[in-house]
Amino acid sequence: MRSRLSARFTSHVTLQALPFAAIAAVTVIDLMAGTTLGFLPLLTLGPTFASVYGGVRRTFVVGGVAILVCLPLSLYNDVLGRWQGYVILATIAAVTGASMLAARLRLRRERELADVRRVAEAAQRVLLRPVPRRAGDLAIALSYTSAVAEARIGGDLYEVVTTPYGVRLLIGDVQGKGLEAVETAAWVLGAFREAAYDEPGLLAVSARLEATLERQLDEEAFVTAILAEVDDGGIHLLNHGHPPPLLLGHDGSVQKVEPPEEGLALGLASLGPGEPKPQRVPFVDGDQLLFYTDGVIEARDPGGAFYPLDERVQVLLSRDPQDALDDLRADLVEHVGGPLLDDAAMLLLHRQQAA
Structure with missing residues:
Protein backbone atom coordinates (compact mmCIF):
# COMPACT_ATOMS: atom_id res chain seq x y z
CA MET A 1 0.00 0.00 0.00
CA ALA A 123 -26.98 0.89 -6.04
CA GLN A 124 -24.45 -1.88 -5.67
CA ARG A 125 -24.62 -1.74 -1.88
CA VAL A 126 -28.40 -2.17 -2.11
CA LEU A 127 -28.46 -4.71 -4.91
CA LEU A 128 -25.35 -6.73 -4.11
CA ARG A 129 -25.18 -6.61 -0.36
CA PRO A 130 -21.96 -7.75 1.32
CA VAL A 131 -22.15 -11.51 1.87
CA PRO A 132 -21.52 -12.75 5.41
CA ARG A 133 -17.93 -13.85 5.96
CA ARG A 134 -19.17 -16.63 8.22
CA ALA A 135 -22.37 -18.70 8.12
CA GLY A 136 -22.47 -21.68 10.46
CA ASP A 137 -19.43 -23.80 9.71
CA LEU A 138 -18.82 -22.02 6.40
CA ALA A 139 -16.16 -19.40 5.74
CA ILE A 140 -17.25 -17.34 2.72
CA ALA A 141 -15.14 -15.25 0.34
CA LEU A 142 -16.29 -13.10 -2.56
CA SER A 143 -14.71 -11.44 -5.58
CA TYR A 144 -16.64 -9.24 -8.03
CA THR A 145 -15.16 -7.38 -10.96
CA SER A 146 -17.42 -5.37 -13.25
CA ALA A 147 -16.56 -4.94 -16.92
CA VAL A 148 -18.10 -1.44 -16.75
CA ALA A 149 -15.24 0.32 -15.00
CA GLU A 150 -17.05 3.65 -14.72
CA ALA A 151 -20.15 2.15 -13.09
CA ARG A 152 -18.50 -0.65 -11.10
CA ILE A 153 -21.62 -2.74 -11.39
CA GLY A 154 -22.92 -5.20 -13.95
CA GLY A 155 -25.16 -8.18 -14.62
CA ASP A 156 -23.54 -10.81 -12.40
CA LEU A 157 -25.36 -11.49 -9.16
CA TYR A 158 -24.85 -13.40 -5.92
CA GLU A 159 -26.43 -13.82 -2.50
CA VAL A 160 -25.91 -15.92 0.64
CA VAL A 161 -28.65 -16.17 3.28
CA THR A 162 -29.13 -18.21 6.44
CA THR A 163 -32.69 -19.58 6.47
CA PRO A 164 -34.70 -22.01 8.60
CA TYR A 165 -33.76 -24.62 5.97
CA GLY A 166 -30.02 -23.98 6.21
CA VAL A 167 -27.54 -21.75 4.39
CA ARG A 168 -28.73 -21.05 0.86
CA LEU A 169 -26.94 -19.23 -1.91
CA LEU A 170 -27.45 -17.98 -5.41
CA ILE A 171 -24.95 -17.04 -8.09
CA GLY A 172 -26.05 -16.01 -11.56
CA ASP A 173 -25.30 -14.17 -14.77
CA VAL A 174 -27.85 -12.03 -16.57
CA GLN A 175 -27.84 -12.14 -20.34
CA GLY A 176 -26.74 -8.78 -21.71
CA LYS A 177 -25.15 -5.75 -20.07
CA GLY A 178 -25.97 -2.26 -18.93
CA LEU A 179 -28.95 -0.95 -16.99
CA GLU A 180 -31.33 -3.63 -18.30
CA ALA A 181 -29.05 -6.36 -16.93
CA VAL A 182 -28.86 -4.56 -13.57
CA GLU A 183 -32.65 -4.29 -13.46
CA THR A 184 -33.03 -8.01 -14.19
CA ALA A 185 -30.47 -8.85 -11.50
CA ALA A 186 -32.52 -6.79 -9.03
CA TRP A 187 -35.66 -8.79 -9.85
CA VAL A 188 -33.86 -12.12 -9.43
CA LEU A 189 -32.20 -11.17 -6.15
CA GLY A 190 -35.41 -9.78 -4.70
CA ALA A 191 -37.31 -12.95 -5.59
CA PHE A 192 -34.57 -15.18 -4.19
CA ARG A 193 -34.27 -13.31 -0.90
CA GLU A 194 -37.99 -13.75 -0.34
CA ALA A 195 -38.37 -17.31 -1.59
CA ALA A 196 -35.27 -18.63 0.18
CA TYR A 197 -36.96 -18.01 3.54
CA ASP A 198 -40.43 -19.18 2.51
CA GLU A 199 -39.93 -22.32 0.42
CA PRO A 200 -38.80 -25.63 1.97
CA GLY A 201 -37.10 -26.94 -1.21
CA LEU A 202 -34.79 -25.56 -3.89
CA LEU A 203 -37.16 -26.57 -6.67
CA ALA A 204 -39.84 -24.39 -5.11
CA VAL A 205 -37.37 -21.50 -4.84
CA SER A 206 -36.48 -22.02 -8.49
CA ALA A 207 -40.18 -21.96 -9.45
CA ARG A 208 -40.61 -18.64 -7.65
CA LEU A 209 -37.67 -17.13 -9.56
CA GLU A 210 -39.05 -18.46 -12.85
CA ALA A 211 -42.47 -16.96 -12.14
CA THR A 212 -40.92 -13.58 -11.34
CA LEU A 213 -38.86 -13.53 -14.53
CA GLU A 214 -41.83 -14.66 -16.62
CA ARG A 215 -43.69 -11.54 -15.50
CA GLN A 216 -40.78 -9.16 -15.91
CA LEU A 217 -38.66 -10.33 -18.89
CA ASP A 218 -39.27 -10.63 -22.59
CA GLU A 219 -39.09 -14.05 -24.24
CA GLU A 220 -35.45 -13.73 -25.32
CA ALA A 221 -33.98 -12.69 -21.96
CA PHE A 222 -32.61 -15.24 -19.50
CA VAL A 223 -30.41 -15.72 -16.44
CA THR A 224 -28.01 -18.61 -15.88
CA ALA A 225 -27.83 -19.46 -12.20
CA ILE A 226 -27.00 -22.01 -9.53
CA LEU A 227 -29.09 -22.42 -6.40
CA ALA A 228 -27.46 -24.22 -3.49
CA GLU A 229 -28.34 -25.34 0.02
CA VAL A 230 -25.82 -26.64 2.55
CA ASP A 231 -26.67 -29.48 4.91
CA ASP A 232 -24.71 -31.73 7.26
CA GLY A 233 -21.97 -33.32 5.21
CA GLY A 234 -23.17 -32.18 1.80
CA ILE A 235 -24.54 -29.45 -0.45
CA HIS A 236 -27.59 -29.55 -2.73
CA LEU A 237 -27.22 -27.91 -6.14
CA LEU A 238 -29.71 -26.84 -8.78
CA ASN A 239 -27.96 -25.73 -11.98
CA HIS A 240 -29.85 -23.53 -14.45
CA GLY A 241 -27.39 -23.59 -17.37
CA HIS A 242 -24.55 -22.07 -15.34
CA PRO A 243 -20.84 -23.02 -15.42
CA PRO A 244 -20.34 -25.92 -12.97
CA PRO A 245 -18.61 -25.12 -9.68
CA LEU A 246 -15.23 -26.55 -8.70
CA LEU A 247 -14.94 -28.76 -5.62
CA LEU A 248 -11.55 -28.57 -3.92
CA GLY A 249 -11.29 -31.53 -1.59
CA HIS A 250 -9.49 -31.45 1.74
CA ASP A 251 -7.09 -33.99 0.20
CA GLY A 252 -6.01 -31.50 -2.51
CA SER A 253 -8.16 -32.93 -5.30
CA VAL A 254 -10.02 -30.66 -7.74
CA GLN A 255 -13.30 -31.78 -9.30
CA LYS A 256 -15.72 -30.03 -11.63
CA VAL A 257 -19.27 -30.62 -10.35
CA GLU A 258 -21.17 -31.23 -13.57
CA PRO A 259 -24.99 -31.35 -13.29
CA PRO A 260 -26.64 -34.75 -13.89
CA GLU A 261 -28.77 -33.20 -16.64
CA GLU A 262 -28.57 -29.93 -18.53
CA GLY A 263 -31.13 -27.48 -17.20
CA LEU A 264 -32.57 -24.44 -18.94
CA ALA A 265 -31.58 -20.99 -17.78
CA LEU A 266 -34.09 -19.05 -15.72
CA GLY A 267 -36.55 -17.23 -17.95
CA LEU A 268 -36.63 -19.92 -20.66
CA ALA A 269 -39.32 -22.20 -19.20
CA SER A 270 -41.61 -21.35 -22.11
CA LEU A 271 -39.28 -23.22 -24.46
CA GLY A 272 -40.36 -26.56 -22.99
CA PRO A 273 -39.40 -29.02 -20.26
CA GLY A 274 -35.94 -28.29 -18.99
CA GLU A 275 -36.20 -28.17 -15.22
CA PRO A 276 -32.79 -28.92 -13.72
CA LYS A 277 -32.35 -32.11 -11.75
CA PRO A 278 -31.31 -31.59 -8.12
CA GLN A 279 -28.02 -33.14 -7.04
CA ARG A 280 -26.32 -33.60 -3.70
CA VAL A 281 -22.53 -33.47 -3.47
CA PRO A 282 -20.50 -34.49 -0.41
CA PHE A 283 -19.11 -31.36 1.21
CA VAL A 284 -17.24 -32.09 4.43
CA ASP A 285 -14.83 -30.34 6.79
CA GLY A 286 -11.84 -28.92 4.87
CA ASP A 287 -13.55 -28.97 1.47
CA GLN A 288 -13.97 -25.83 -0.62
CA LEU A 289 -16.47 -25.07 -3.37
CA LEU A 290 -15.82 -22.31 -5.90
CA PHE A 291 -18.77 -20.81 -7.78
CA TYR A 292 -18.03 -18.43 -10.65
CA THR A 293 -19.57 -16.76 -13.69
CA ASP A 294 -18.54 -17.21 -17.31
CA GLY A 295 -16.66 -13.90 -17.23
CA VAL A 296 -13.93 -15.82 -15.39
CA ILE A 297 -13.47 -18.82 -17.70
CA GLU A 298 -14.06 -16.79 -20.88
CA ALA A 299 -11.46 -14.14 -20.04
CA ARG A 300 -8.73 -14.18 -22.71
CA ASP A 301 -5.13 -13.10 -22.71
CA PRO A 302 -3.74 -10.89 -25.53
CA GLY A 303 -3.06 -14.08 -27.53
CA GLY A 304 -6.67 -15.23 -27.27
CA ALA A 305 -6.14 -18.05 -24.74
CA PHE A 306 -8.91 -18.57 -22.17
CA TYR A 307 -8.13 -18.27 -18.47
CA PRO A 308 -7.18 -21.79 -17.20
CA LEU A 309 -9.22 -21.73 -14.00
CA ASP A 310 -8.88 -25.49 -13.44
CA GLU A 311 -5.09 -25.07 -13.27
CA ARG A 312 -4.90 -21.80 -11.34
CA VAL A 313 -7.47 -22.79 -8.71
CA GLN A 314 -4.73 -24.52 -6.72
CA VAL A 315 -3.94 -21.12 -5.21
CA LEU A 316 -7.07 -21.54 -3.06
CA LEU A 317 -5.68 -24.54 -1.18
CA SER A 318 -4.44 -24.12 2.40
CA ARG A 319 -4.97 -20.34 2.48
CA ASP A 320 -7.31 -17.86 4.12
CA PRO A 321 -10.36 -17.95 1.79
CA GLN A 322 -10.58 -14.21 1.10
CA ASP A 323 -6.83 -13.71 0.67
CA ALA A 324 -6.66 -16.73 -1.64
CA LEU A 325 -9.60 -15.53 -3.72
CA ASP A 326 -8.04 -12.06 -3.98
CA ASP A 327 -4.87 -13.70 -5.29
CA LEU A 328 -6.91 -15.67 -7.83
CA ARG A 329 -8.62 -12.47 -9.01
CA ALA A 330 -5.24 -10.74 -9.36
CA ASP A 331 -4.02 -13.68 -11.42
CA LEU A 332 -7.12 -13.39 -13.64
CA VAL A 333 -6.53 -9.68 -14.25
CA GLU A 334 -2.85 -10.33 -14.97
CA HIS A 335 -3.83 -13.05 -17.47
CA VAL A 336 -6.09 -10.63 -19.34
CA GLY A 337 -3.50 -7.86 -19.24
CA GLY A 338 -6.13 -5.12 -19.11
CA PRO A 339 -9.80 -4.46 -18.31
CA LEU A 340 -12.12 -7.48 -18.38
CA LEU A 341 -14.57 -7.65 -21.27
CA ASP A 342 -17.28 -9.25 -19.12
CA ASP A 343 -18.29 -9.14 -15.47
CA ALA A 344 -16.53 -11.76 -13.34
CA ALA A 345 -17.87 -12.97 -9.99
CA MET A 346 -16.42 -15.70 -7.77
CA LEU A 347 -17.92 -17.05 -4.56
CA LEU A 348 -15.89 -19.42 -2.41
CA LEU A 349 -17.26 -21.63 0.37
CA HIS A 350 -14.79 -23.22 2.78
CA ARG A 351 -16.27 -25.76 5.16
CA GLN A 352 -14.51 -25.69 8.50
CA GLN A 353 -15.38 -26.29 12.09
CA ALA A 354 -16.87 -23.23 13.71
CA ALA A 355 -14.48 -21.51 16.13
Whole structure:
Protein backbone atom coordinates (compact mmCIF):
# COMPACT_ATOMS: atom_id res chain seq x y z
CA MET A 1 0.00 0.00 0.00
CA ARG A 2 2.81 2.40 0.86
CA SER A 3 4.54 1.80 -2.48
CA ARG A 4 1.25 2.39 -4.30
CA LEU A 5 0.72 5.72 -2.51
CA SER A 6 4.32 6.69 -3.25
CA ALA A 7 3.80 5.92 -6.94
CA ARG A 8 0.64 8.03 -7.01
CA PHE A 9 2.43 10.95 -5.33
CA THR A 10 5.32 10.72 -7.80
CA SER A 11 2.89 10.66 -10.73
CA HIS A 12 1.02 13.67 -9.33
CA VAL A 13 4.23 15.71 -8.93
CA THR A 14 5.40 14.76 -12.42
CA LEU A 15 2.14 15.82 -14.04
CA GLN A 16 2.12 19.08 -12.10
CA ALA A 17 5.67 19.93 -13.22
CA LEU A 18 5.25 18.79 -16.85
CA PRO A 19 3.91 22.11 -18.29
CA PHE A 20 6.78 24.12 -16.78
CA ALA A 21 9.29 21.46 -17.82
CA ALA A 22 8.02 21.74 -21.40
CA ILE A 23 8.42 25.53 -21.37
CA ALA A 24 11.92 25.23 -19.91
CA ALA A 25 12.90 22.60 -22.50
CA VAL A 26 11.67 24.77 -25.38
CA THR A 27 13.60 27.74 -23.94
CA VAL A 28 16.85 25.78 -23.73
CA ILE A 29 16.45 24.31 -27.22
CA ASP A 30 15.67 27.72 -28.72
CA LEU A 31 18.72 29.32 -27.09
CA MET A 32 20.99 26.49 -28.22
CA ALA A 33 19.64 26.56 -31.78
CA GLY A 34 20.35 30.25 -32.18
CA THR A 35 18.36 32.70 -34.22
CA THR A 36 18.32 30.65 -37.42
CA LEU A 37 15.64 28.23 -36.16
CA GLY A 38 12.49 29.32 -34.36
CA PHE A 39 11.06 27.06 -31.66
CA LEU A 40 8.88 29.68 -29.97
CA PRO A 41 5.52 28.21 -31.17
CA LEU A 42 6.36 25.09 -29.15
CA LEU A 43 5.78 27.14 -25.99
CA THR A 44 2.11 26.24 -26.53
CA LEU A 45 2.99 22.81 -25.11
CA GLY A 46 2.89 24.38 -21.65
CA PRO A 47 -0.83 25.31 -21.52
CA THR A 48 -1.70 22.22 -23.55
CA PHE A 49 -0.14 19.89 -20.95
CA ALA A 50 -1.67 21.96 -18.15
CA SER A 51 -5.19 21.39 -19.49
CA VAL A 52 -4.70 17.61 -19.35
CA TYR A 53 -4.27 17.52 -15.57
CA GLY A 54 -4.79 21.00 -14.12
CA GLY A 55 -7.77 23.28 -13.82
CA VAL A 56 -8.80 26.42 -15.72
CA ARG A 57 -6.89 28.81 -13.46
CA ARG A 58 -3.72 26.74 -13.58
CA THR A 59 -3.91 26.53 -17.37
CA PHE A 60 -4.29 30.32 -17.52
CA VAL A 61 -1.22 30.78 -15.28
CA VAL A 62 0.88 28.41 -17.38
CA GLY A 63 -0.23 30.24 -20.54
CA GLY A 64 0.79 33.54 -18.95
CA VAL A 65 4.21 32.10 -18.07
CA ALA A 66 4.60 30.92 -21.67
CA ILE A 67 3.85 34.45 -22.95
CA LEU A 68 6.28 36.03 -20.45
CA VAL A 69 9.01 33.60 -21.53
CA CYS A 70 8.19 34.27 -25.18
CA LEU A 71 8.88 38.02 -24.91
CA PRO A 72 12.63 37.89 -24.16
CA LEU A 73 13.05 34.93 -26.52
CA SER A 74 11.35 36.98 -29.27
CA LEU A 75 13.86 39.75 -28.62
CA TYR A 76 16.68 37.18 -28.78
CA ASN A 77 15.34 35.86 -32.09
CA ASP A 78 14.84 39.40 -33.41
CA VAL A 79 11.09 38.98 -33.99
CA LEU A 80 9.82 41.17 -31.17
CA GLY A 81 7.71 43.99 -32.65
CA ARG A 82 7.48 42.22 -36.00
CA TRP A 83 4.49 40.40 -37.45
CA GLN A 84 6.17 37.02 -36.76
CA GLY A 85 6.37 37.89 -33.07
CA TYR A 86 2.76 39.00 -32.96
CA VAL A 87 1.65 35.75 -34.64
CA ILE A 88 3.58 33.68 -32.09
CA LEU A 89 2.09 35.60 -29.13
CA ALA A 90 -1.40 35.33 -30.64
CA THR A 91 -0.88 31.60 -31.15
CA ILE A 92 0.12 31.06 -27.51
CA ALA A 93 -2.84 33.13 -26.33
CA ALA A 94 -5.27 31.23 -28.59
CA VAL A 95 -3.94 27.82 -27.53
CA THR A 96 -4.15 28.92 -23.88
CA GLY A 97 -7.80 29.89 -24.34
CA ALA A 98 -8.62 26.61 -26.08
CA SER A 99 -6.78 24.68 -23.35
CA MET A 100 -8.75 26.52 -20.66
CA LEU A 101 -11.98 25.47 -22.37
CA ALA A 102 -10.72 21.88 -22.64
CA ALA A 103 -9.79 21.88 -18.94
CA ARG A 104 -13.24 23.16 -17.99
CA LEU A 105 -14.97 20.46 -20.07
CA ARG A 106 -12.66 17.79 -18.64
CA LEU A 107 -13.41 18.84 -15.07
CA ARG A 108 -17.15 18.81 -15.79
CA ARG A 109 -16.82 15.30 -17.23
CA GLU A 110 -14.84 14.16 -14.19
CA ARG A 111 -17.52 15.51 -11.87
CA GLU A 112 -20.21 13.70 -13.86
CA LEU A 113 -18.24 10.44 -13.70
CA ALA A 114 -17.75 10.89 -9.96
CA ASP A 115 -21.51 11.29 -9.55
CA VAL A 116 -22.10 8.17 -11.65
CA ARG A 117 -19.66 6.21 -9.50
CA ARG A 118 -21.32 7.35 -6.27
CA VAL A 119 -24.79 6.44 -7.56
CA ALA A 120 -23.57 3.09 -8.91
CA GLU A 121 -21.79 2.24 -5.67
CA ALA A 122 -24.93 3.10 -3.70
CA ALA A 123 -26.98 0.89 -6.04
CA GLN A 124 -24.45 -1.88 -5.67
CA ARG A 125 -24.62 -1.74 -1.88
CA VAL A 126 -28.40 -2.17 -2.11
CA LEU A 127 -28.46 -4.71 -4.91
CA LEU A 128 -25.35 -6.73 -4.11
CA ARG A 129 -25.18 -6.61 -0.36
CA PRO A 130 -21.96 -7.75 1.32
CA VAL A 131 -22.15 -11.51 1.87
CA PRO A 132 -21.52 -12.75 5.41
CA ARG A 133 -17.93 -13.85 5.96
CA ARG A 134 -19.17 -16.63 8.22
CA ALA A 135 -22.37 -18.70 8.12
CA GLY A 136 -22.47 -21.68 10.46
CA ASP A 137 -19.43 -23.80 9.71
CA LEU A 138 -18.82 -22.02 6.40
CA ALA A 139 -16.16 -19.40 5.74
CA ILE A 140 -17.25 -17.34 2.72
CA ALA A 141 -15.14 -15.25 0.34
CA LEU A 142 -16.29 -13.10 -2.56
CA SER A 143 -14.71 -11.44 -5.58
CA TYR A 144 -16.64 -9.24 -8.03
CA THR A 145 -15.16 -7.38 -10.96
CA SER A 146 -17.42 -5.37 -13.25
CA ALA A 147 -16.56 -4.94 -16.92
CA VAL A 148 -18.10 -1.44 -16.75
CA ALA A 149 -15.24 0.32 -15.00
CA GLU A 150 -17.05 3.65 -14.72
CA ALA A 151 -20.15 2.15 -13.09
CA ARG A 152 -18.50 -0.65 -11.10
CA ILE A 153 -21.62 -2.74 -11.39
CA GLY A 154 -22.92 -5.20 -13.95
CA GLY A 155 -25.16 -8.18 -14.62
CA ASP A 156 -23.54 -10.81 -12.40
CA LEU A 157 -25.36 -11.49 -9.16
CA TYR A 158 -24.85 -13.40 -5.92
CA GLU A 159 -26.43 -13.82 -2.50
CA VAL A 160 -25.91 -15.92 0.64
CA VAL A 161 -28.65 -16.17 3.28
CA THR A 162 -29.13 -18.21 6.44
CA THR A 163 -32.69 -19.58 6.47
CA PRO A 164 -34.70 -22.01 8.60
CA TYR A 165 -33.76 -24.62 5.97
CA GLY A 166 -30.02 -23.98 6.21
CA VAL A 167 -27.54 -21.75 4.39
CA ARG A 168 -28.73 -21.05 0.86
CA LEU A 169 -26.94 -19.23 -1.91
CA LEU A 170 -27.45 -17.98 -5.41
CA ILE A 171 -24.95 -17.04 -8.09
CA GLY A 172 -26.05 -16.01 -11.56
CA ASP A 173 -25.30 -14.17 -14.77
CA VAL A 174 -27.85 -12.03 -16.57
CA GLN A 175 -27.84 -12.14 -20.34
CA GLY A 176 -26.74 -8.78 -21.71
CA LYS A 177 -25.15 -5.75 -20.07
CA GLY A 178 -25.97 -2.26 -18.93
CA LEU A 179 -28.95 -0.95 -16.99
CA GLU A 180 -31.33 -3.63 -18.30
CA ALA A 181 -29.05 -6.36 -16.93
CA VAL A 182 -28.86 -4.56 -13.57
CA GLU A 183 -32.65 -4.29 -13.46
CA THR A 184 -33.03 -8.01 -14.19
CA ALA A 185 -30.47 -8.85 -11.50
CA ALA A 186 -32.52 -6.79 -9.03
CA TRP A 187 -35.66 -8.79 -9.85
CA VAL A 188 -33.86 -12.12 -9.43
CA LEU A 189 -32.20 -11.17 -6.15
CA GLY A 190 -35.41 -9.78 -4.70
CA ALA A 191 -37.31 -12.95 -5.59
CA PHE A 192 -34.57 -15.18 -4.19
CA ARG A 193 -34.27 -13.31 -0.90
CA GLU A 194 -37.99 -13.75 -0.34
CA ALA A 195 -38.37 -17.31 -1.59
CA ALA A 196 -35.27 -18.63 0.18
CA TYR A 197 -36.96 -18.01 3.54
CA ASP A 198 -40.43 -19.18 2.51
CA GLU A 199 -39.93 -22.32 0.42
CA PRO A 200 -38.80 -25.63 1.97
CA GLY A 201 -37.10 -26.94 -1.21
CA LEU A 202 -34.79 -25.56 -3.89
CA LEU A 203 -37.16 -26.57 -6.67
CA ALA A 204 -39.84 -24.39 -5.11
CA VAL A 205 -37.37 -21.50 -4.84
CA SER A 206 -36.48 -22.02 -8.49
CA ALA A 207 -40.18 -21.96 -9.45
CA ARG A 208 -40.61 -18.64 -7.65
CA LEU A 209 -37.67 -17.13 -9.56
CA GLU A 210 -39.05 -18.46 -12.85
CA ALA A 211 -42.47 -16.96 -12.14
CA THR A 212 -40.92 -13.58 -11.34
CA LEU A 213 -38.86 -13.53 -14.53
CA GLU A 214 -41.83 -14.66 -16.62
CA ARG A 215 -43.69 -11.54 -15.50
CA GLN A 216 -40.78 -9.16 -15.91
CA LEU A 217 -38.66 -10.33 -18.89
CA ASP A 218 -39.27 -10.63 -22.59
CA GLU A 219 -39.09 -14.05 -24.24
CA GLU A 220 -35.45 -13.73 -25.32
CA ALA A 221 -33.98 -12.69 -21.96
CA PHE A 222 -32.61 -15.24 -19.50
CA VAL A 223 -30.41 -15.72 -16.44
CA THR A 224 -28.01 -18.61 -15.88
CA ALA A 225 -27.83 -19.46 -12.20
CA ILE A 226 -27.00 -22.01 -9.53
CA LEU A 227 -29.09 -22.42 -6.40
CA ALA A 228 -27.46 -24.22 -3.49
CA GLU A 229 -28.34 -25.34 0.02
CA VAL A 230 -25.82 -26.64 2.55
CA ASP A 231 -26.67 -29.48 4.91
CA ASP A 232 -24.71 -31.73 7.26
CA GLY A 233 -21.97 -33.32 5.21
CA GLY A 234 -23.17 -32.18 1.80
CA ILE A 235 -24.54 -29.45 -0.45
CA HIS A 236 -27.59 -29.55 -2.73
CA LEU A 237 -27.22 -27.91 -6.14
CA LEU A 238 -29.71 -26.84 -8.78
CA ASN A 239 -27.96 -25.73 -11.98
CA HIS A 240 -29.85 -23.53 -14.45
CA GLY A 241 -27.39 -23.59 -17.37
CA HIS A 242 -24.55 -22.07 -15.34
CA PRO A 243 -20.84 -23.02 -15.42
CA PRO A 244 -20.34 -25.92 -12.97
CA PRO A 245 -18.61 -25.12 -9.68
CA LEU A 246 -15.23 -26.55 -8.70
CA LEU A 247 -14.94 -28.76 -5.62
CA LEU A 248 -11.55 -28.57 -3.92
CA GLY A 249 -11.29 -31.53 -1.59
CA HIS A 250 -9.49 -31.45 1.74
CA ASP A 251 -7.09 -33.99 0.20
CA GLY A 252 -6.01 -31.50 -2.51
CA SER A 253 -8.16 -32.93 -5.30
CA VAL A 254 -10.02 -30.66 -7.74
CA GLN A 255 -13.30 -31.78 -9.30
CA LYS A 256 -15.72 -30.03 -11.63
CA VAL A 257 -19.27 -30.62 -10.35
CA GLU A 258 -21.17 -31.23 -13.57
CA PRO A 259 -24.99 -31.35 -13.29
CA PRO A 260 -26.64 -34.75 -13.89
CA GLU A 261 -28.77 -33.20 -16.64
CA GLU A 262 -28.57 -29.93 -18.53
CA GLY A 263 -31.13 -27.48 -17.20
CA LEU A 264 -32.57 -24.44 -18.94
CA ALA A 265 -31.58 -20.99 -17.78
CA LEU A 266 -34.09 -19.05 -15.72
CA GLY A 267 -36.55 -17.23 -17.95
CA LEU A 268 -36.63 -19.92 -20.66
CA ALA A 269 -39.32 -22.20 -19.20
CA SER A 270 -41.61 -21.35 -22.11
CA LEU A 271 -39.28 -23.22 -24.46
CA GLY A 272 -40.36 -26.56 -22.99
CA PRO A 273 -39.40 -29.02 -20.26
CA GLY A 274 -35.94 -28.29 -18.99
CA GLU A 275 -36.20 -28.17 -15.22
CA PRO A 276 -32.79 -28.92 -13.72
CA LYS A 277 -32.35 -32.11 -11.75
CA PRO A 278 -31.31 -31.59 -8.12
CA GLN A 279 -28.02 -33.14 -7.04
CA ARG A 280 -26.32 -33.60 -3.70
CA VAL A 281 -22.53 -33.47 -3.47
CA PRO A 282 -20.50 -34.49 -0.41
CA PHE A 283 -19.11 -31.36 1.21
CA VAL A 284 -17.24 -32.09 4.43
CA ASP A 285 -14.83 -30.34 6.79
CA GLY A 286 -11.84 -28.92 4.87
CA ASP A 287 -13.55 -28.97 1.47
CA GLN A 288 -13.97 -25.83 -0.62
CA LEU A 289 -16.47 -25.07 -3.37
CA LEU A 290 -15.82 -22.31 -5.90
CA PHE A 291 -18.77 -20.81 -7.78
CA TYR A 292 -18.03 -18.43 -10.65
CA THR A 293 -19.57 -16.76 -13.69
CA ASP A 294 -18.54 -17.21 -17.31
CA GLY A 295 -16.66 -13.90 -17.23
CA VAL A 296 -13.93 -15.82 -15.39
CA ILE A 297 -13.47 -18.82 -17.70
CA GLU A 298 -14.06 -16.79 -20.88
CA ALA A 299 -11.46 -14.14 -20.04
CA ARG A 300 -8.73 -14.18 -22.71
CA ASP A 301 -5.13 -13.10 -22.71
CA PRO A 302 -3.74 -10.89 -25.53
CA GLY A 303 -3.06 -14.08 -27.53
CA GLY A 304 -6.67 -15.23 -27.27
CA ALA A 305 -6.14 -18.05 -24.74
CA PHE A 306 -8.91 -18.57 -22.17
CA TYR A 307 -8.13 -18.27 -18.47
CA PRO A 308 -7.18 -21.79 -17.20
CA LEU A 309 -9.22 -21.73 -14.00
CA ASP A 310 -8.88 -25.49 -13.44
CA GLU A 311 -5.09 -25.07 -13.27
CA ARG A 312 -4.90 -21.80 -11.34
CA VAL A 313 -7.47 -22.79 -8.71
CA GLN A 314 -4.73 -24.52 -6.72
CA VAL A 315 -3.94 -21.12 -5.21
CA LEU A 316 -7.07 -21.54 -3.06
CA LEU A 317 -5.68 -24.54 -1.18
CA SER A 318 -4.44 -24.12 2.40
CA ARG A 319 -4.97 -20.34 2.48
CA ASP A 320 -7.31 -17.86 4.12
CA PRO A 321 -10.36 -17.95 1.79
CA GLN A 322 -10.58 -14.21 1.10
CA ASP A 323 -6.83 -13.71 0.67
CA ALA A 324 -6.66 -16.73 -1.64
CA LEU A 325 -9.60 -15.53 -3.72
CA ASP A 326 -8.04 -12.06 -3.98
CA ASP A 327 -4.87 -13.70 -5.29
CA LEU A 328 -6.91 -15.67 -7.83
CA ARG A 329 -8.62 -12.47 -9.01
CA ALA A 330 -5.24 -10.74 -9.36
CA ASP A 331 -4.02 -13.68 -11.42
CA LEU A 332 -7.12 -13.39 -13.64
CA VAL A 333 -6.53 -9.68 -14.25
CA GLU A 334 -2.85 -10.33 -14.97
CA HIS A 335 -3.83 -13.05 -17.47
CA VAL A 336 -6.09 -10.63 -19.34
CA GLY A 337 -3.50 -7.86 -19.24
CA GLY A 338 -6.13 -5.12 -19.11
CA PRO A 339 -9.80 -4.46 -18.31
CA LEU A 340 -12.12 -7.48 -18.38
CA LEU A 341 -14.57 -7.65 -21.27
CA ASP A 342 -17.28 -9.25 -19.12
CA ASP A 343 -18.29 -9.14 -15.47
CA ALA A 344 -16.53 -11.76 -13.34
CA ALA A 345 -17.87 -12.97 -9.99
CA MET A 346 -16.42 -15.70 -7.77
CA LEU A 347 -17.92 -17.05 -4.56
CA LEU A 348 -15.89 -19.42 -2.41
CA LEU A 349 -17.26 -21.63 0.37
CA HIS A 350 -14.79 -23.22 2.78
CA ARG A 351 -16.27 -25.76 5.16
CA GLN A 352 -14.51 -25.69 8.50
CA GLN A 353 -15.38 -26.29 12.09
CA ALA A 354 -16.87 -23.23 13.71
CA ALA A 355 -14.48 -21.51 16.13
